[in-house]
Amino acid sequence: MGKKQYERPIINKQYSGFMNKFGNATVSQPKTEIENIPVKDLVAQYGSPLFVMSERVMRENQRNVARIFRTRYPKVQFAWSYKTNYMNAVCSVFHQEGSWAEVVSEFEYDRARRLGVQGEHIIFNGPDKSTEGLERAIREKAKIHIDHYDELYELIEITERLGLTAQVAIRVNYDVGVYPKWDRFGFNYENGEAREALKRIVVNKKLKLVGLHSHIGTYMMSPEPYRIAMTKMVALANWLKSQHHVHLEYLDAGGGLPSHNTLKGQYLQAEEALPALDQYADAITGPLFELESYGDSMPTLILESGRALIDNAGFLISTISALKRLSDGKRAYIIDAGINLLFTSFWYKHKLVPAQATGVIKENASVFGPLCMNIDCIHEDISLPAMKKGEHVVLFNVGAYTMTQWMQFITLRPSVVMIMEKGGVEVIRKGESLDYVMQLEQTPDSLKKFSLV
Numbered sequence: 001m002g003k004k005q006y007e008r009p010i011i012n013k014q015y016s017g018f019m020n021k022f023g024n025a026t027v028s029q030p031k032t033e034i035e036n037i038p039v040k041d042l043v044a045q046y047g048s049p050l051f052v053m054s055e056r057v058m059r060e061n062q063r064n065v066a067r068i069f070r071t072r073y074p075k076v077q078f079a080w081s082y083k084t085n086y087m088n089a090v091c092s093v094f095h096q097e098g099s100w101a102e103v104v105s106e107f108e109y110d111r112a113r114r115l116g117v118q119g120e121h122i123i124f125n126g127p128d129k130s131t132e133g134l135e136r137a138i139r140e141k142a143k144i145h146i147d148h149y150d151e152l153y154e155l156i157e158i159t160e161r162l163g164l165t166a167q168v169a170i171r172v173n174y175d176v177g178v179y180p181k182w183d184r185f186g187f188n189y190e191n192g193e194a195r196e197a198l199k200r201i202v203v204n205k206k207l208k209l210v211g212l213h214s215h216i217g218t219y220m221m222s223p224e225p226y227r228i229a230m231t232k233m234v235a236l237a238n239w240l241k242s243q244h245h246v247h248l249e250y251l252d253a254g255g256g257l258p259s260h261n262t263l264k265g266q267y268l269q270a271e272e273a274l275p276a277l278d279q280y281a282d283a284i285t286g287p288l289f290e291l292e293s294y295g296d297s298m299p300t301l302i303l304e305s306g307r308a309l310i311d312n313a314g315f316l317i318s319t320i321s322a323l324k325r326l327s328d329g330k331r332a333y334i335i336d337a338g339i340n341l342l343f344t345s346f347w348y349k350h351k352l353v354p355a356q357a358t359g360v361i362k363e364n365a366s367v368f369g370p371l372c373m374n375i376d377c378i379h380e381d382i383s384l385p386a387m388k389k390g391e392h393v394v395l396f397n398v399g400a401y402t403m404t405q406w407m408q409f410i411t412l413r414p415s416v417v418m419i420m421e422k423g424g425v426e427v428i429r430k431g432e433s434l435d436y437v438m439q440l441e442q443t444p445d446s447l448k449k450f451s452l453v
């Protein structure tokens with residue numbers, strides 16, 4: 001056994017009179033390996049910071065959620081939410097698992113097509129679709145989810161002009177008891193707007209109404225709003241059936257299932273605070289059995305789940321660049337990954353642990369990123385054992401909305417690797433270089449030279 005490392009004693013300020021309802025801070029084990037690969041080897045080979053994705057975990061998540069829903073309702077189709085993570089390798093994993101693509105821009109639409117997804121397997125959401133984008137989606141028979149009247153009227157014009165039929169659904173928003181209401185996307189249910197839009201669609205010969213869509217919010221902490229939304233969606237479907245003889249192909253419940261990240265201000269850890277996905281599945285599928293006159297050809301339930309399928313498949317390895325004391329004596333760490341890579345740390349308390357064995361004494365610390373910006377704070381207050389410059393930390397649950405929302409700001413974006421299910425590590429996005437970042441810039445001739453004295 002090696003010699004035990006000396007740990008300098010520290011003095012922790014105690015606030016008398018305040019009970020600590022949490023008891024002693026739980027000890028987080030260091031994360032020295034990801035999928036049996038030592039963190040230090042990953043850093044040695046691919047650099048730091050480094051995003052690491054696990055193919056195995058993504059597939060397991062997808063299969064598990066599919067199982068949970070399919071045991072409750074037999075016709076379920078997933079559509080991978082591109083904005084959650086549109087790295088090609090990641091999308092391919094979900095497409096190999098049978099998921100369609102759910103896109104919210106032409107950029108995402110083009111990515112899906114280039115990856116080989118057929119138009120009929122693309123769900124085209126979003127409030128800002130251009131004329132060209134709509135034309136392409138109509139030609140390729142993508143499922144266009146109409147967000148507002150201007151889009152509906154434009155679709156009517158385009159289909160008329162092209163002499164083609166569009167496959168459409170409308171996005172519906174509802175009062176689901178969560179406030180402020182998410183009513184900026186789609187047509188409102190309660191004020192009758194959704195029914196009016198549907199009436200305009202069903203009388204149009206060139207618009208084929210194939211489904212209804214809703215996405216009631218993200219990181220929904222309770223299943224009940226889904227039950228309310230799906231009950232209202234089923235009421236719309238029943239009305240369409242009885243009044244307009246429309247037999248819908250699908251009902252799309254959107255995404256929003258929570259991941260295991262803990263929100264800022266959330267009292268308990270996400271794992272303890274959130275209901276099981278089974279409860280969400282009950283809430284979403286239960287109302288579907290109230291569909292009338294569908295007989296054996298029940299509509300498909302589409303799910304556009306993003307974060308719940310991928311957050312825990314992503315890790316971010318980072319290196320400690322410096323330690324310092326703030327003016328009040330509080331410990332601060334500077335690490336080489338900041339809000340430029342973890343936009344999500346504005347609302348999540350990402351789990352962060354050392355990547356090597358440490359002592360047992362913990363101290364509250366702030367963890368700052370590398371940016372020379374005051375906002376670059378990953379954790380304002382986190383209890384950590386002592387670590388040294390050059391050691392590594394691992395951040396958990398970073399698979400969703402990081403590699404799509406990251407910023408090329410002040411510094412370059414790092415490599416992303418995937419640990420493959422069959423073994424081995426593959427780079428799925430190379431770290432950026434100065435040449436890559438500057439390739440689109442053009443400097444006028446008159447600005448190409450200067451001399452400084």
Ligand SMILES: Cc1ncc(COP(=O)(O)O)c(C=O)c1O
Pocket residue numbers: 081084102125215217218219254255256257304305306307308400
């Ligand atoms: C229309 C739509 N579907 C699906 C998603 C995925 O949501 P989540 O990652 O919360 O499951 C989003 C994300 O905001 C969305 O806007």
